[in-house]
Amino acid sequence: xxxxxxxxxxxxxxxxxxxxxxxxxxxxxxxxxxxxxxxxxxxxxxxxxxxxxxxxxxxxxxxxxxxxxxxxxxxxxxxxxxxxxxxxxxxxxxxxxxxxxxxxxxxxxxxxxxxxxxxxxxxxxxxxxxxxxxxxxxxxxxxxxxxxxxxxxxxxxxxxxxxxxxxxxxxxxxxxxxxxxxxxxxxxxxxxxxxxxxxxxxxxxxxxxxxxxxxxxxxxxxxxxxxxxxxxxxxxxxxxxxxxxxxxxxxxxxxxxxxxxxxxxxxxxxxxxxxxxxxxxxxxxxxxxxxxxxxxxxxxxxxxxxxxxxxxxxxxxxxxxxxxxxxxxxxxxxxxxxxxxxxxxxxxxxxxxxxxxxxxxxxxxxxxxxxx
Amino acid sequence: xxxxxxxxxxxxxxxxxxxxxxxxxxxxxxxxxxxxxxxxxxxxxxxxxxxxxxxxxxxxxxxxxxxxxxxxxxxxxxxxxxxxxxxxxxxxxxxxxxxxxxxxxxxxxxxxxxxxxxxxxxxxxxxxxxxxxxxxxxxxxxxxxxxxxxxxxxxxxxxxxxxxxxxxxxxxxxxxxxxxxxxxxxxxxxxxxxxxxxxxxxxxxxxxxxxxxxxxxxxxxxxxxxxxxxxxxxxxxxxxxxxxxxxxxxxxxxxxxxxxxxxxxxxxxxxxxxxxxxxxxxxxxxxxxxxxxxxxxxxxxxxxxxxxxxxxxxxxxxxxxxxxxxxxxxxxxxxxxxxxxxxxxxxxxxxxxxxxxxxxxxxxxxxxxxxx
Numbered sequence: 001x002x003x004x005x006x007x008x009x010x011x012x013x014x015x016x017x018x019x020x021x022x023x024x025x026x027x028x029x030x031x032x033x034x035x036x037x038x039x040x041x042x043x044x045x046x047x048x049x050x051x052x053x054x055x056x057x058x059x060x061x062x063x064x065x066x067x068x069x070x071x072x073x074x075x076x077x078x079x080x081x082x083x084x085x086x087x088x089x090x091x092x093x094x095x096x097x098x099x100x101x102x103x104x105x106x107x108x109x110x111x112x113x114x115x116x117x118x119x120x121x122x123x124x125x126x127x128x129x130x131x132x133x134x135x136x137x138x139x140x141x142x143x144x145x146x147x148x149x150x151x152x153x154x155x156x157x158x159x160x161x162x163x164x165x166x167x168x169x170x171x172x173x174x175x176x177x178x179x180x181x182x183x184x185x186x187x188x189x190x191x192x193x194x195x196x197x198x199x200x201x202x203x204x205x206x207x208x209x210x211x212x213x214x215x216x217x218x219x220x221x222x223x224x225x226x227x228x229x230x231x232x233x234x235x236x237x238x239x240x241x242x243x244x245x246x247x248x249x250x251x252x253x254x255x256x257x258x259x260x261x262x263x264x265x266x267x268x269x270x271x272x273x274x275x276x277x278x279x280x281x282x283x284x285x286x287x288x289x290x291x292x293x294x295x296x297x298x299x300x301x302x303x304x305x306x307x308x309x310x311x312x313x314x315x316x317x318x319x320x321x322x323x324x325x326x327x328x329x330x331x332x333x334x335x336x337x338x339x340x341x342x343x344x345x346x347x348x349x350x351x352x353x354x355x356x357x358x359x360x361x362x363x364x365x366x367x368x369x370x371x372x
Numbered sequence: 373x374x375x376x377x378x379x380x381x382x383x384x385x386x387x388x389x390x391x392x393x394x395x396x397x398x399x400x401x402x403x404x405x406x407x408x409x410x411x412x413x414x415x416x417x418x419x420x421x422x423x424x425x426x427x428x429x430x431x432x433x434x435x436x437x438x439x440x441x442x443x444x445x446x447x448x449x450x451x452x453x454x455x456x457x458x459x460x461x462x463x464x465x466x467x468x469x470x471x472x473x474x475x476x477x478x479x480x481x482x483x484x485x486x487x488x489x490x491x492x493x494x495x496x497x498x499x500x501x502x503x504x505x506x507x508x509x510x511x512x513x514x515x516x517x518x519x520x521x522x523x524x525x526x527x528x529x530x531x532x533x534x535x536x537x538x539x540x541x542x543x544x545x546x547x548x549x550x551x552x553x554x555x556x557x558x559x560x561x562x563x564x565x566x567x568x569x570x571x572x573x574x575x576x577x578x579x580x581x582x583x584x585x586x587x588x589x590x591x592x593x594x595x596x597x598x599x600x601x602x603x604x605x606x607x608x609x610x611x612x613x614x615x616x617x618x619x620x621x622x623x624x625x626x627x628x629x630x631x632x633x634x635x636x637x638x639x640x641x642x643x644x645x646x647x648x649x650x651x652x653x654x655x656x657x658x659x660x661x662x663x664x665x666x667x668x669x670x671x672x673x674x675x676x677x678x679x680x681x682x683x684x685x686x687x688x689x690x691x692x693x694x695x696x697x698x699x700x701x702x703x704x705x706x707x708x709x710x711x712x713x714x715x716x717x718x719x720x721x722x723x724x725x726x727x728x729x730x731x732x733x734x735x736x737x738x739x740x741x742x743x744x
Contacts, residue, residue: 002690002707019391022413023645025690025707025719041394042413273395277702277724292698299671299724318374318397326664330649335374335397347397352649352671 002026003289006058008049009068010037012336012345013265013281016273018042020282026289030068031058038336039068052079059085066242066288067264070098071144088190088241088288089263096238097263100171101142107258110237112230114258115249116174123157123164129172130155138173139163148207176257178249182216182223183268184231187243187283187293194235195283195293197276199227202247202268208343209267211363214275214303217356226256234261243284245269267307267345272296274332274350275303300352304359306367308347311340313372317347324349324369331366346370374398375661378430380421381440382409384708384717385637385653388645390414392654398661402440403430410708411440424451431457438614438660439636442470443516460562460613460660461635468610469635472543473514479630482609484602486630487621488546495529495536501544502527510545511535520579548629550621554588554595555640558603559615559655559665566607567655567665569648571599574619574640580715581639583735586647586675589728598628606633615656617641639679639717644668646704646722647675672724676731678739680719683712685744689719696721696741703738718742 003026007014010032018041021028031054032043044061047054055076059065064086077091087094096103104117118129120139130137139160141150153175154160163170181204185197198215219227231246238244245266247259269280278286278294286293311317317335324333328351335347349366353359375398379386382404390413393400403426404415416433419426427448431437436458449463459466468475476489490501492511502509511532513522525547526532535542553576557569570587591599603618610616617638619631641652650658650666658665683689689707696705700723707719721739725731 002688002709015394018394018413022387022390023704023706024693025705025709027709028413041390041400277704286697291694292701294697295701297702316374321396321663325658325666329664329667330669332395332649333397334395337374337397 003063006062010039012038014039014068118172126157133174140171176249182248184227184246185269186231187287188235197296212305214271271303271305301354302356304363305350306363308370311346320370324366328366375435378434382411384410386411386440490544498529512543548621554620556599556603556618557641559659560607569668584677586643643675643677673726674728676735678735680742683718692742696738700738
């Protein structure tokens with residue numbers, strides 16, 4: 001028998017692990033939130049990831065547990081650990097992806113470059129930080145935010161009074177003046193072996209990733225080296241197992257600072273499904289199963305991934321496939337089996353080309369057919 | 373809602389459609405022979421494909437039916453057709469993949485080049501054919517053979533006396549003197565649109581495919597054109613929908629003749645999973661769903677696929693993964709979730725490279741770790 005990987009969470013990340021598990025020949029199960037989840041093909045269990053008994057029963061059928069998201073509560077993780085369940089990443093690593101304040105503190109200790117930041121509770125804390133950072137700041141809830149939710153660009157504590165009233169501390173960060181955003185993906189095995197993809201450029205719109213270009217244009221040399229070095233230090237320093245995505249700002253003075261971390265396959269790595277010899281999903285499963293990591297070489301000169309956000313207001317996503325495929329025979333369209341809703345990530349398109357501009361045009365063109 | 377494809381048969385071909393269905397976003401079900409089939413992840417029903425009621429109940433839950441193998445009996449296909457079930461390929465096409473005598477007759481009518489052949493029932497028929505073809509022949513059962521089973525190289529009717537006693541006619545073919553074997557894959561939509569991959573070289577050992585090289589070396593020009601022309605004529609002439617594999621002999625006098633047909637994804641096309649912009653599995657689903665076909669361009673200069681046959685005599689296939697992946701980080705290993713058994717196809721390895729010899733060495737090297 002091969003080993004069984006269990007994924008907690010049935011979103012598109014779990015869904016996109018299905019092809020990788022199918023190819024590698026491992027067994028694969030998902031604990032999904034609903035019977036109609038994105039990963040429903042592999043969803044052996046439907047249940048609440050916050051319920052200890054549910055998660056424990058699921059985990060007992062698996063050899064190793066990994067995650068589609070960061071929202072599994074600490075008490076559940078502790079209960080699994082007490083039962084001897086193997087989790088990759090382990091809770092002692094995962095907490096730095098769950099808690100942005102813990103992440104900032106740990107990265108500080110590791111000497112990893114990051115924006116100036118502070119822990120804040122009161123309006124006075126917030127206004128003091130704003131005053132010492134040019135009249136503005138980025139405020140973030142420490143836990144539970146994603147895709148721009150739980151993040152506010154502020155110039156006064158009045159904009160986060162609700163968070164000041166919360167019992168949880170918030171994170172304040174300097175509003176970094178950046179040239180562009182990058183992401184560095186790395187995979188790490190329990191043994192410490194790592195594999196790193198080329199650093200990519202990510203384009204965010206309203207806090208949500210909309211496009212990724214691999215490799216990031218013009219990154220050869222110092223930028224590439226700094227991004228790789230940061231990812232290696234974070235992956236090792238936090239004892240990450242599986243895929244780690246390090247979201248980065250490239251500042252106008254050519255520094256690289258860490259914006260966010262995700263300890264799982266990440267939107268900034270979807271391009272790797274077709275664009276790399278080893279996709280982030282296969283690499284994640286390899287790392288989680290403690291198998292040797294695969295080549296991260298690119299399959300083309302330029303790879304462009306464009307998200308499909310929201311979807312059409314009339315008909316289904318699937319209805320739009322014929323036109324998109326007809327016009328773009330080179331495009332790889334991925335639909336996640338999710339219902340369209342404004343701003344929701346419901347699919348993506350990847351195109352490989354020798355010419356970056358061609359890949360961008362093709363990927364945007366195909367993705368456009370799925371939106372009104 | 374998207375459309376649901378139902379596959380009859382739960383072998384590795386159905387299994388390898390799972391990643392394609394996941395990416396395209398169609399719904400996907402399998403009617404499998406057992407609860408532990410290769411395609412068990414998507415096996416919504418376990419039951420007998422020869423039982424009309426079982427297959428009908430399965431088909432009613434699907435928008436279109438396709439096949440993992442050619443063994444569904446005619447009475448089942450007729451029952452489905454009478455119920456209005458959409459099958460791709462349709463029974464009127466599929467019969468030419470099910471019955472080698474019907475295939476030979478139809479290809480003759482289409483003027484497609486093929487070995488000299490005859491229908492035979494008696495020992496006298498057989499000996500007459502042998503006498504007029506240099507003292508030897510290839511005898512084949514018309515139905516149910518695969519992977520070298522149901523095929524005998526003979527020089528006397530005494531070697532097929534059991535088949536002479538059968539109520540079914542057998543097929544006799546001249547033993548073609550060939551330089552090598554080729555395979556031409558093509559996909560065809562109900563509308564008639566086709567997409568064709570580069571012709572590939574296949575290596576058979578004891579009647580079983582062991583290696584495939586894409587594209588077939590030195591095939592530019594007439595050979596390539598003849599192979600493509602034959603595939604187009606067969607696909608159109610038989611009204612095939614889905615993927616059609618045409619197995620070919622390249623004769624020593626540089627002709628191309630048809631050996632066998634398969635109307636489904638085929639071992640000679642597994643290289644396309646990583647090696648082509650559109651894999652045979654995705655293309656099959658596109659054709660079956662009547663979606664526009666994708667680019668069949670190659671992702672590398674040379675693509676080599678090596679089958680894993682039989683598997684290890686000790687331990688499991690999965691146990692061998694660490695060594696194979698460690699030594700061959702560029703290799704894409706596919707395990708089918710099947711138990712090892714002598715001669716059984718249990719997985720394959722694909723490698724892309726700019727240098728053919730390198731791809732061959734890597735693919736053979738990685739595959740070797742799974743066998744004793």
